[in-house]
Amino acid sequence: MNKIFTQSKPVNWSGCVGGFAVAVLLGTPISAQNSIPVFDDPHLNTIPRTAAEAARISAVTALATDFSAPQKFEEKSAGAATVRARTDADAFSQPSGNISFEDELDFKVGNGLFRKLWVSSPSSTLASDGLGPIYNARSCQRCHIKDGRGHPPENAQDNAISMFLRVSIPDLDGGSDADAMERIEGYIATRPDPVYGSQLQDFAVQGHPAEYRLDISYTEEVVTLADGEKVSLRHPTYIAADLGYGPLHTDAMLSPRVAPQMIGLGLLEAIASDDILVRTDPDDLDGDGISGRANVVWSQIHNQPMLGRFGLKAGSPTILEQSAAAFAGDIGISTPVFQAGFGDCSILQADCRDAPQGDGDDRVFEIDQTGLDLVTFYSRNLGVPARRNVEDPQVLQGKQVFYETGCTACHTPSYVTQRLEDRPEQSFQLIWPYTDMLLHDMGPALADNRPEGRATGTEWRTPPLWGIGLTAQVSDHSYFLHDGRARSLLEAVIWHDGEAAGQRDKVIALPTKERDALIAYLESL
Template identity: 60%
Template sequence: MHRPPRGIVILASFVVAASIAAPLAGGERAYLHIVPRTDAERARIEAVTRPTSDFSGPERFERLPAGAATSQKRLNADAYSHFSPSMPFARELDFKVGNGLFRKLWVSAPSSTLASDGLGPLFNARACQHCHLKDGRGHPPDAAAGDAVSFALKISVPVERAALRAELASYLDYAPTAPHPVYGGQVQDLGIQGQAAEGRVEVGYEEIEVPLSGGEVAHLRRPTYNVADPAYGPLGAAAALSPRVAPQMIGLGLLEAIPEADILAWADPDDSDGDGISGKPQIAWSTEWNAVRVGRFGYKAGKATIREQAAAAFAADLGISTPLHPEGWGDCTAAQTRCRKAPHGGDARDDGFEIGEEGLELVTFYSRNLAVPARRDVDDPEVLRGKRVFYETGCAACHRPKFVTDRLVDQPAQSFQLIWPYTDLLLHDMGEGLADGYPEGRATGREWRTAPLWGVGLTRTVNGHEYFLHDGRARGFLEAILWHGGEAQTARDAVTTMPKADRAALIRFLESL
């Protein structure tokens, strides 16, 4: 591991600066009130975030992956649902009300429960919590853990480059895509009374054997997806399908508070240093700010802010309108006339939206302040050995261990914290095995944002399973590693050939996160 050459930092910064051509009132990230760092602070941050080479014991503060925002509460099924202990006491009620909205069961309109109607008309779930189970991960449709509501199937078709926003088109090196002209941005497998679901998602698996050192054999499952009983006719050969399992919700506010400059400093889109890693920042269109931003949220970092991610989920998954997505019909297209004519639940008290500005802000606040659980066994010899393997194998080249967040005037829970998310928030080519053919923003069909690893060791505790990757195909850490390709191929191959004991230690380290 090393700091990127200065030329790469300048190049990456230039790309983003050029993309944000029209400065916004209040600064580059006006939704955050940032106090600029001093030279002395930058020097301290450089020292504390430098990758370690000493694996004889845990690093200072390693047990607190979210700094002062780390939850020290009991590690049970609620481990992902605690608020940041550094959150002001005066905001605890806001957090609880936001939680109530996150868990709310929406109903179809018209209804006597005016504050809860407006579901659909087509949708994938009735509540945010139905996808983010216990604020954690969802699961694929065939999972023994339960039903399929925590799974969505994105859909897109190619479009002419001329139809794309001029601000973004110049940064794409592939044929851009758009939502399906009939089925919209994702397949809706549920509908309110009188509305037929768009289809039924089917998944099948092919078992693949992968030989490992020490005489071991791993088994992977390669998924295939199909939409059965499509309500509006065949999707067409050009349609690209991308399955998405809902990710865990912890630490989002801290990821939002990472300085853009620190993300860009690790970008190397042309692999100028020759290390085989060529991460690039996502450049996402911001509906909220009517400009392009560095993307952070979603499997391909397609959203720049928590608020935009929440509003997009309300629209696509529940069919709920917000100030950012005011259409009462959610993801229904102009071709779905019956859906668009169905009653909607817009309320005058919320300026005609099904969830207004206040409600959206409360859900955003809740999502921003879900705490990261404390690490376990950081001084265990097996965990330390696995940490060494993690670094020496090259995993930390993308799963960057440490950042220090911006100093924020009005967000004390996220302000100036040393955090350990194990992500660089950049897009990486993960190879053909994980390719979905679904471009998003600057991300091609083979590129994905590096997934944060903090808290993953508690997935089974919270959600009762260990289904990882964007579609839940991996049934544990080893399978997730073995699906890595592209820029991660060398590290993946090293895991297959390393001594069995090192491989076990690597898994033990991941379980401690």
């Protein structure tokens, strides 16, 4: 039986932020040099690093101490995969800067499938039928608009096309998740709502009721900063209204989700798990108030526990599985990974399950392995735009504030990806995503109180910051956090609590000039 083990003493790892290793032991030996358990990365065909490469990587990813000039290659957010920073809404829709001419064709075909509008069955358009019967969107692009962030509703009348509610209930006896609990230490047992499944769908094909309508309201809280500036934080309340299949379970836990931006996913997937795990410190043994934890989830494809990397709580191990889960839950499309043609319909939604489906023809599934691979390739190769204004004195001052207030404790600036045999775009690149890929307790105000894998109801994965300054340009709004409640970068910072309360308080106490510089730095990313 595979288990998760937490190392009991600090690792002396030069050039890293610091922490402790959490790993899945899959029969792979423990490194004698660093006493770090080796986490298997079965999704990557890697070429081992040499000792000389490891030393170079430690040096080049060490935290900056000189803020008089940019670091070498800092403007290249994604290494050789970086793309030029466009000034229009397509800034997040470019292929990796180092992609080959031949692979760019696959990228474009994948883009077509990402944008494809699915239709209900039966249909004369056999390659496009299978929608729903209940769904949140008819295409991937419908939520990830322009490959950027989704748009949360402004009010109860707004059509929340890029937002939905995940739902689950406690599994107190360990019933549905018993096998996963045996395989993964620390796994929090939950199960779908017995009627509504694992998420609520606000659309349905003809003849079927939608599951719900999302109602949202806000109350405002004014926070006064040290210089007297006032920042208003809006506290959302979410209601699942007009439920189409009766009431939710009395213990139902709801979590609002806005679609995140898509850039740089392949590079995040190519980071060595050890480079992530070395930063974990679940018991805060170093006393810095930061206790990042790894989410470890069961891989349907590789049939083993893996490091969670994707999703707002790091609930998916690979882009392929994240894509397949989105097809199933968001659009109701079957894949070789999640094979049910009726998507998220529960066993108590008999009419939904019995509705015509689009699988069973030559494709076998509503999107076959070739199509799923193309969408995955597209998602893996959405390019990260280059930094702007890296030499600007205000941006450099803001970088110093970012580092000195302790933001890098979670938003780890840089990594070098693995050498990969079959992914040249992501292989051995110095990247600057500003994330540790770990779970952190962000306090009660941001809590959704819904666990996912090993993530508790107050924990969220540190989101990457690359491209964040282009949000308004791409998405036509500047809403941040998991549910879009923050209407600016400053609001997003002030919402930080829990492990990040100390960093937030330092920002609140900043003089105006330094706070403005911090925002200028974030906008340059």
